[in-house]
Amino acid sequence: MSRQQAIDYLKSVHTRMAEQVDFSPENPVINTTLGTLVRTLCDWQTFDDLATIDLDPEVAPLLTDLPRLCACAECEMEKWWCRKILSDMQTETCPANRALAAFWYMDNYRELYTAERALMTDAQHNKAAFLGSGALPLTAILMAEADPTASIRCVDMDAIACDLSRQLIEALDLSDRIEVICASAQSYIPRADETVICASLLSGAGIYDHLLDHGVRTLLVRDAEGLFRLLYKPAVLPTNGYVERAKTQPCHTRINTSRLFERAA
Ligand SMILES: C[S@@+](CC[C@H](N)C(=O)[O-])C[C@H]1O[C@@H](n2cnc3c(N)ncnc32)[C@H](O)[C@@H]1O
Known part of the structure; x- marks a missing residue:
């Protein structure tokens, strides 16, 4: 594929997604368009001339709007899949591990978790x-x-997302290890010595200052680099009170890079 064909493809993806009203997996246009976009961007990382196409001036406007549309689809997809997994688990023939494994991006999440765990x-x-x-x-x-x-706390300000995730955690028999708290990140009171992980779609001002004020020493921030900035907006990184100590390496099969910050001495 030539550079111009690649740019035209990205523009067509944006136009198609911007026309949609239903961003859930019930809409086949969203599933096909987004699934193909993710696979295509992963492939392009391995071609020198396409791996930097995000820097092309023609692509610049897409860097703002495509991640916004992808975020709408991701929130809807997570709710849809949580309901599906809960419903599949109720049928005796589908145990928890098979119901979870059916999620389209389960392998990507495992890979992300393994990189962050390290x-x-x-x-x-x-x-x-x-x-x-x-x-x-x-x-x-x-x-x-x-x-x-x-002992893990899941914090989200969306009450429907919290209700669904709580049901899933109960169904997986993990309620003794995972607590769901419906709150904004800016109002969450962290525990002593708690590592705080910031999702790539976390938004709003003042989160890091709030965590610093409440004594958080370790932060893990999910970021997006290079071509993957067409899927996720890059994270706003802490500028005050924290120092970046480690990060995962960009990789063509893992969309997010993650950065570990520690409180400055
Ligand atoms: C859909 S999830 C995506 C998480 C992503 N899959 C990841 O692993 O990084 C993003 C969630 O962030 C929540 N969110 C965004 N900003 C927030 C904030 N300031 N406080 C609490 N929740 C927030 C949204 O309600 C949404 O449910």
Whole structure:
């Protein structure tokens, strides 16, 4: 594919998505368009001339609006899949692991979790809060499954997402390890020595200052780099009070990069 064909493809994806009203997986246009976009951007990372197409002036306007449309689809997709997994688990023939494994992006989440786990010490992994956990709190579930003594809080300001994720956590029998709290990140009171993980779709001002004021020492921030900025807006990073200590390497099969920050001395 030539550079111009790639740019035209991205513009057509944006036009098609912007025309949609239903962003849930009930809409086949959303499923096909988004699924193909994710696969295409992963492939382009391996071609020198396409891997930097996000820097092309013609693509610049898409860097703002495509992630906004993708975020709408992601929130709807998580709710739709949470309902589907709950319903599948109620049928005797579909145990929890098979119901979860059916989720289209389960392998991507496992890969993301594995990369993030490598940044954390056991203690940092053992007590964590995930801000912007959504209806499908897969990272919290993977953390709880990996460590039976883990204590994880999922925080989200969307009451429907919280209700669904609470039902899923109960159905997976993980309520002793994962608590769901319906609150904004800006009002959440962290526990002592809690690692705070910030979702890539976490939004709003003042979150890091709030966490700094409440003594949070370790932050893990999900970011997006390069071509993947067409799917997720890059994270707003802490500028005050925290120092970046480690990050996962960009990779063509993992959409997010994650940055570990520690409180400055
Ligand atoms: C759909 S989830 C996506 C999480 C993503 N899959 C990830 O792993 O990073 C994003 C959630 O963030 C929540 N959210 C965004 N800003 C927030 C804030 N300031 N406080 C609490 N929740 C927030 C939204 O309600 C939404 O449910």
